[in-house]
Amino acid sequence: MKRIYLLLLFFTNCILFTSCSSDQDSGEYQLKPEEDEQYSGGKKGTSFNTSEEAFGFFSTHLTAEQQSDFGIGNSFFRQSWVTAPASATARDGLGPFYNAISCSSCHFKDGRGRPPMYAGELGTGLLLRLNLPQTDVHGGYLPETTYGNQLQDVAILGQDKEGEYTISYQYFYETYADGTQVELRKPIYTITNLNYGALSGSVSISPRIANQMVGMGLLEAIPEATLLNYQDISDANGDGISGKANYVYDVVSQTSKMGRFGWKANQPSVKQQVAGAFSGDIGITSSLFPNENIPNGYDGSSIPNGGSPEITDQTLDKVVLYSSSLSVPARRNYQEQNILKGKQLFEEVECAKCHISKITTSSTYYIEAFRNQIIRPYTDLLLHDMGNDLADNAPDYLADGNEWRTPPLWGIGLIPTVNNHTYLLHDGRARNVEEAILWHGGEATTAKNNFKNLSQSDRQKVIDFINSL
Template sequence: MKGIRHTWLIALSLLALSCSDDESGYEKITAEDGEEFSGGTSTVINATAEAFGFASATLTPDQSVDFGVGNSLFRQSWVTAPSSTTARDGLGPFFNAISCSACHFKDGRGRPPSFDGEMGKGLLLRLSLPGTDAWGGAIADPIYGHQLQDNALLDVTPKGVYTITYQNITETLADGTIVQLRSPSYHINALAYGPLAPGVLVSPRVASQMVGLGLLEAVPQATYLSFADEHDANGDGISGRPNYVYDKESNSIKMGLFGWKANQPNIRQQVAAAFVNDIGITSPVFPDEHGPAGFDFSGIPNGGTPEITDVAFNRVVLYSQSLSVPVRRNHDAPNVLRGKKIFSDIKCASCHIPKMQTGNDYYLQGLRNQTIRPYTDMLLHDMGPGLADGAPDYLATGNEWRTPPLWGIGLISTVNGHTQLLHDGRAGNITEAILWHGGEAENSKNMFKQLTAAERQDLLDFLNSL
């Protein structure tokens, strides 16, 4: 009996060791309460191709009506004025797409063209010159402005077109796995109104998924500033910092939140900039038409002044603020939990902050006081020369990009039929996106490269659960 008892004691000791916080710590991981509800009460339990298109359940009845009208305005095509469809006329004269949803298909993510000449899939080229304007923003090309519109109304010549060529770069992981990366180069052709200015800087920007924008706007800016460590005081190699940008309606400088370089202070101005630059629709925020220097607008019909009314514009803004975040899938599965720990261990969570609280004074009451899990700090970070566009944007340097939220990343394939990531869609999947990280993320990338195949798969399973 003594020998049997001794055997049981050994077995129990081994069991205790296997359940303790061992070298990996995996066995102790559990899901947090409510972790699957990334958007708090603005989480939708849906993982279909429509997952990005649902209104927050917290909207009032009146707001829900406005959301529906905003949805219609977001999805429907704008047409040339004058038209019997007066609420949706005024397209152009220069544009990249004829609707918001052409770039944000099903409120999701755009991609680069698959072939030369494929139009309106959600990638555009920003143009700027070295230096800054009076407000610290980017200086426009004197002829072509801040953006290359590659489409135009009938009888109007587009500004130009662009093509992309790719150079292959090989990355080899520690276990011998080979990953091919594609480095894009952009070529602007058929310029119709004269040459680009010498030294013009070209920055590609792809349309991001729309979910959870209002929740991010509802987080107190003090929270985002608490994540900043511009001079790396803690010595961890991460030095995120805010951008400060021009807010047109208040005629003042405010913290930038939206856009790939955090160059817009709020959703309202982001929506207005997209209307005028991407579709050629004037709004209460940007009431003036944009065109090449010297272009004669006198013979071009417009859809009114402005072309989208205050009421309609406000509905599109509310729509953009109140799209729900999809519920996480398999959030408590062992492989996903292991991947979550790896995400933290290799310091991805230093920039992609998992969890935060919205404030108590956001004007959409239903988005107040929510625990959300967007996986971003909304700050600028130096991502190294591999991802650099060389184009400053207010305080953002040519190497800096705002940390994109990761919520919804696992459903991009389901909603949009592709997995092309980063600011220009160069990465064909999450692994490639990680391997493009440099600068402040160089150490995290190198730790990723040292993972075993099983560990990499757990990390990808976690990311795809978001």
């Protein structure tokens, strides 16, 4: 009898203890984070720093040689290029037409650019792509006849810049199911003061914001087969989502490869992304892109350059290593109940169908520290139709004018700390996470409407979760 009494006493205490637990008022089941959920970039690609330098750390598991190359690449990424000839021969050759004087002009502290805040503000990380509807032999769309594939609004001394652009906004409201309204703004771009002739009548103009740099090597390390497994071009499962891979021209191998980088996944590798930015944004030639960007018909033969090419392969490779090995900031507040509830709602409203939370990298990536890492990038790197409201009508290889690559969400909550702003989407039109969600359309319409039908409290939990990434 004494034994039975002790057992009854034990179970009674268990019941009393449960009823007095921290969730007795809410009556909700206590959610728990996944194991190692804080390691957004895996255990070897995550940094634990939430300061304004949060995007600028390398994996502590890099080799000594890689750490040295990281430092050199960092210096070429951050320091300004100058016009040739100059005593700093390793950094001369700027322009003659360009958008920025350094990589960090657009990716300040390895972070995210923004639209200009006033007319004439330069080097903020927004540029205008220009292309024609015809394709080249590799399937890429042709650059605009006179000005090439982007408008360069700065020129070196003695040269007239290509032109300028201004932004105006149209404002309207999106209404939630509970009647709450949110103001959205749609940018309108006007190109003015063209110095080398008119634009082609069939040109498409696509604004592109410089994204945060973290985790690029980890994204490159994802096996192609893994990403293709998320593809559903014909929407065979009937969920309204039909992501597809972009296949683009790889300059190094001279073959078609899966695109992973850029707003339309139009670059197959970190190396080509970096070399393309040197060429288009700063006017620095490389072995990948050896030709200067000058307006068609313009004689640039008398303009001095910084060598042929202006950045050596050795230096380019160090900048590529730097860009590839930037760690991803660890999650913040990931154990808190409102964040965990937001994560649950994020999945329930179907955001996670494109923003894939957890992926494992390959076992063969050239940066050994990034092999076999369980990462949480919140992307599938595929193209999705995002609807007419976000369309730029500018095709890019297999991407049509409505399609955009799913952007990784990791690090998004630290953009205000690093870059002192919250502008999101490909052109910075969204002024915060909430506006970015409300701009979703096309394949994301169901997810957006599910979000709009949540209570204000639950909507805030989803937003807080995204900002914890």
